[in-house]
Amino acid sequence: MSQSQPVWWASESLWRKVAIWVTGGSLVALIFLTFDTMAYIKAGGINVPAYSIINKRVGYEFNEEHNRYEPVIGPDEPLFGKMLSEEEAKELVSKGKLNVQAKNCMGCHTLMGNGSYYAPDLTKSWLDPAWGSKEIREDQMVAFIMDPSDKLHNGLGRKMPRLGITEEEARATVAFLKWMSAINTMGFPHNFKAIDQSDPEPSASATVVETVDVMDTGGAADNAPAQQ
Amino acid sequence: MATLGVFDTANLNGGQKLAIKYFSVALALFGAQVLFGMFAAFQYIAPDFLYEVLDFSVNRTVHVNALVVWLLYGFLGGVYWILEDEAGVPVVGLGLANLIFWILTLAVVIVVLVYILVQVGPADIKSIWLIMEGREYIEAPRWADIGIVVSVLVFFFNVAATFSKGKYTGIGGVLVLDLLALFGLYLAGMFYTPNVSVDQFWWWWVIHMWVEATWEVIVGCIMAYMLIQTLGVRRKIVETWLYIEVAMLFGSGILGLGHHYFWIGTPQYWLAIGGFFSALEPVPLVAMVVHAVFDSGVHKLKSNNHPALAWTIAQAAGNLFGAGVWGFMHTLPQINLYTHGTQWTTSHGHLAFYGAYATAVIAFFYLAAQKSRGNVWMSGGLVGDWKWKWALAFQWIGMLAMVMALLIAGYEQSQVERAMEGATWMGYFAGQSHPWFIQGMNWRMVGGWFFSLGYVLLVWDILTIGKRETRPSQVLAPAAH
Amino acid sequence: MRRNITKVGTSMIQPVELANFFAVFFSAASVILFGTAYALLFAWSRVRGRPGLMPLAYLAYACLFASVLVLGFTANLFVNGFWTSIVLLMLVGYLVAPHGIWHLCVQTHEQEHEDEGTSVKVYQQR
Numbered sequence: 001m002s003q004s005q006p007v008w009w010a011s012e013s014l015w016r017k018v019a020i021w022v023t024g025g026s027l028v029a030l031i032f033l034t035f036d037t038m039a040y041i042k043a044g045g046i047n048v049p050a051y052s053i054i055n056k057r058v059g060y061e062f063n064e065e066h067n068r069y070e071p072v073i074g075p076d077e078p079l080f081g082k083m084l085s086e087e088e089a090k091e092l093v094s095k096g097k098l099n100v101q102a103k104n105c106m107g108c109h110t111l112m113g114n115g116s117y118y119a120p121d122l123t124k125s126w127l128d129p130a131w132g133s134k135e136i137r138e139d140q141m142v143a144f145i146m147d148p149s150d151k152l153h154n155g156l157g158r159k160m161p162r163l164g165i166t167e168e169e170a171r172a173t174v175a176f177l178k179w180m181s182a183i184n185t186m187g188f189p190h191n192f193k194a195i196d197q198s199d200p201e202p203s204a205s206a207t208v209v210e211t212v213d214v215m216d217t218g219g220a221a222d223n224a225p226a227q228q
Numbered sequence: 229m230a231t232l233g234v235f236d237t238a239n240l241n242g243g244q245k246l247a248i249k250y251f252s253v254a255l256a257l258f259g260a261q262v263l264f265g266m267f268a269a270f271q272y273i274a275p276d277f278l279y280e281v282l283d284f285s286v287n288r289t290v291h292v293n294a295l296v297v298w299l300l301y302g303f304l305g306g307v308y309w310i311l312e313d314e315a316g317v318p319v320v321g322l323g324l325a326n327l328i329f330w331i332l333t334l335a336v337v338i339v340v341l342v343y344i345l346v347q348v349g350p351a352d353i354k355s356i357w358l359i360m361e362g363r364e365y366i367e368a369p370r371w372a373d374i375g376i377v378v379s380v381l382v383f384f385f386n387v388a389a390t391f392s393k394g395k396y397t398g399i400g401g402v403l404v405l406d407l408l409a410l411f412g413l414y415l416a417g418m419f420y421t422p423n424v425s426v427d428q429f430w431w432w433w434v435i436h437m438w439v440e441a442t443w444e445v446i447v448g449c450i451m452a453y454m455l456i457q458t459l460g461v462r463r464k465i466v467e468t469w470l471y472i473e474v475a476m477l478f479g480s481g482i483l484g485l486g487h488h489y490f491w492i493g494t495p496q497y498w499l500a501i502g503g504f505f506s507a508l509e510p511v512p513l514v515a516m517v518v519h520a521v522f523d524s525g526v527h528k529l530k531s532n533n534h535p536a537l538a539w540t541i542a543q544a545a546g547n548l549f550g551a552g553v554w555g556f557m558h559t560l561p562q563i564n565l566y567t568h569g570t571q572w573t574t575s576h577g578h579l580a581f582y583g584a585y586a587t588a589v590i591a592f593f594y595l596a597a598q599k600s601r602g603n604v605w606m607s608g609g610l611v612g613d614w615k616w617k618w619a620l621a622f623q624w625i626g627m628l629a630m631v632m633a634l635l636i637a638g639y640e641q642s643q644v645e646r647a648m649e650g651a652t653w654m655g656y657f658a659g660q661s662h663p664w665f666i667q668g669m670n671w672r673m674v675g676g677w678f679f680s681l682g683y684v685l686l687v688w689d690i691l692t693i694g695k696r697e698t699r700p701s702q703v704l705a706p707a708a709h
Numbered sequence: 710m711r712r713n714i715t716k717v718g719t720s721m722i723q724p725v726e727l728a729n730f731f732a733v734f735f736s737a738a739s740v741i742l743f744g745t746a747y748a749l750l751f752a753w754s755r756v757r758g759r760p761g762l763m764p765l766a767y768l769a770y771a772c773l774f775a776s777v778l779v780l781g782f783t784a785n786l787f788v789n790g791f792w793t794s795i796v797l798l799m800l801v802g803y804l805v806a807p808h809g810i811w812h813l814c815v816q817t818h819e820q821e822h823e824d825e826g827t828s829v830k831v832y833q834q835r
Contacts, residue, residue, distance in 0.1 A: 007816050051422075097421075097427075102348060105362065112493070114492070117571060118272070119656075161280045184717065191651075503792070
């Protein structure tokens with residue numbers, strides 16, 4: 001039985017090395033990209049706001065210059081009328097996130113498009129026109145989360161179940177949703193028409209805007225330069 | 229010597245006896261996946277069905293978790309199946325491996341019971357530890373995560389120690405490194421953060437790196453063993469191709485992670501990375517096609533296990549369509565902006581998971597069934613061979629019906645809900661109440677019934693195949709070399 | 710502070726028009742299917758020694774070429790250099806991949822054929 005070695009580019013030893021180097025190289029690239037990405041997605045990073053963003057008005061508009069929908073940070077508009085420190089805001093949002101996990105929201109909903117498809121995406125739910133108006137939105141959301149079973153569900157008969165959510169948990173969940181709506185998701189969802197949040201008297205908002213540096217650690221406010 | 233056609237563990241080596249246990253649980257969990265999938269599918273049609281008893285979220289969670297666990301059990305079984313033959317020595321630490329099998333299975337049962345009976349917990353870290361982590365596919369509570377990691381360390385010890393004691397083949401080396409990566413990655417999913425972007429960033433490390441990288445390599449290793457054992461292909465060639473496959477899969481798969489980082493707050497260079505590697509993704513499939521044709525021309529492929537061969541062919545087709553065609557249709561960010569998180573994803577997910585993995589594990593089941601019945605005849609004219617043929621036919625008719633129905637629903641949803649209405653609450657329901665969507669859900673249900681029937685036939689067949697056969701396995705003329 | 714604007718930057722994609730959805734899905738599926746058909750016919754022609762099949766293989770590639778162009782236009786891939794280069798990469802990559810893989814098959818199986826003589830070797834020639 002005569003055996004010859006295959007040419008070098010078809011040899012076992014070459015491809016073993018190629019497999020190792022390709023895998024290793026990809027991993028190194030991935031680790032490098034991961035470090036870079038963290039600067040964007042940490043709270044207060046370039047794309048993800050600090051938790052205290054919930055003290056501000058959060059909008060979502062088409063940015064002509066960037067050619068995509070982006071969050072827009074407006075004047076002070078504290079959630080439930082209470083200004084929170086960064087620490088307090090983090091605690092509240094975290095409680096909301098824990099609630100989202102412990103109630104398995106992803107079992108029906110999607111968050112930033114990931115999860116299940118039995119119920120609407122929650123990425124911009126804070127901005128959904130279905131809440132009626134911005135004056136009643138917070139109360140509507142809390143009431144809905146606590147007992148959704150008797151609320152309107154567009155006649156399809158699909159009802160969110162009662163999950164035994166307390167008022168405290170519901171408020172924290174709303175904080176989480178408001179914070180999530182301020183994440184720059186590169187234009188996802190496209191064409192989303194946000195709830196009208198303009199003030200009744202146009203003069204009011206122009207004067208209040210003096211600062212956009214709520215995303216303190218990363219100076220990421222530049223990310224959303226437009227004011228509402 | 230055991231009687232031909234009768235199930236007898238005397239036909240098996242130690243690792244294979246353990247593999248049979250893993251395969252049995254896998255087959256049962258496959259059933260749980262189908263059952264809870266049917267519940268969830270029916271709730272799209274009749275939303276009051278089991279409302280506030282077993283809500284959609286519960287059924288869906290059990291459906292996808294059963295999927296992940298039964299495939300993993302199939303892989304664990306597959307690895308124990310080949311381990312002694314490949315390393316040339318009995319499995320090291322088999323007693324411990326058996327103990328861990330029972331502990332792991334008990335943990336799986338407890339986790340599922342908690343999903344079904346407890347369902348949710350208060351907004352507290354304790355809920356994450358004890359009840360539910362609420363993160364798709366890896367919902368299992370933290371205590372179970374730790375149990376899984378410990379079990380898997382034992383598994384890794386078995387595999388690495390057995391190869392070390394015997395001989396490290398090329399397949400063995402790839403397998404050990406791949407398992408190390410597979411379970412190292414699981415750790416990336418085991419922490420809590422309030423930051424949903426960071427959460428999903430690491431969550432994809434686990435999900436993507438399992439499904440689109442490390443799992444593919446495990447299947448590749450087991451397939452490589454099968455080629456050597458059942459077709460007599462020379463080891464050096466098989467192992468060269470295993471390395472080529474690893475290079476292509478990891479080369480396109482690791483940074484292919486990018487196509488999950490389009491819309492979660494990650495910087496937009498991921499659009500470029502994801503797009504580039506999505507375009508590369510079909511390359512391994514093209515390679516597979518060319519190589520398969522080459523082999524069939526050179527070797528005149530014969531198999532003494534027709535059901536396993538049929539499921540292997542089904543795997544090749546399912547992988548090509550599920551991962552290749554269905555994946556590429558909506559992977560570019562320009563269109564994924566509209567299809568991400570719609571029934572498109574469901575359609576792709578069903579065909580890809582089933583086509584690439586379920587079919588491969590079912591092929592292992594048939595190899596195990598043959599060997600455990602004393603290498604009984606499983607070629608043409610097998611007594612009662614209608615069962616495996618109809619099991620395969622019903623499952624595929626059902627799966628294709630489901631996938632096409634979901635595709636049509638997703639096509640409508642991406643236009644009405646996403647493009648026109650911009651994914652608002654009202655837009656969502658406008659999409660869900662469109663006739664194409666409603667009919668899609670009805671036809672998916674019909675497909676589900678066909679699939680369920682196929683599952684029942686499959687179980688019946690695996691439990692009985694070869695029982696009334698008296699012929700030993702067909703002896704293949706040594707492959708033409 | 711200003712650096713962040715450049716870091717976030719203008720969107721590098723132009724989302725697909727609603728009217729083009731079907732064309733995008735269909736052409737993307739066609740890319741993979743014609744790519745497979747090309748690989749299949751190419752390999753078959755070689756392994757069975759049937760040069761008559763080779764024009765069909767290249768016909769499949771021509772269809773793939775057309776599909777990639779349709780995808781390029783409908784998915785707005787020609788709006789910037791990066792996506793245009795992806796289109797070119799696909800056109801060239803799919804053309805040469807089956808050739809490369811074929812040579813790899815022949816060469817890796819070289820030893821196997823050493824001891825079996827005639828029949829297979831014929832087909833290895835171009």
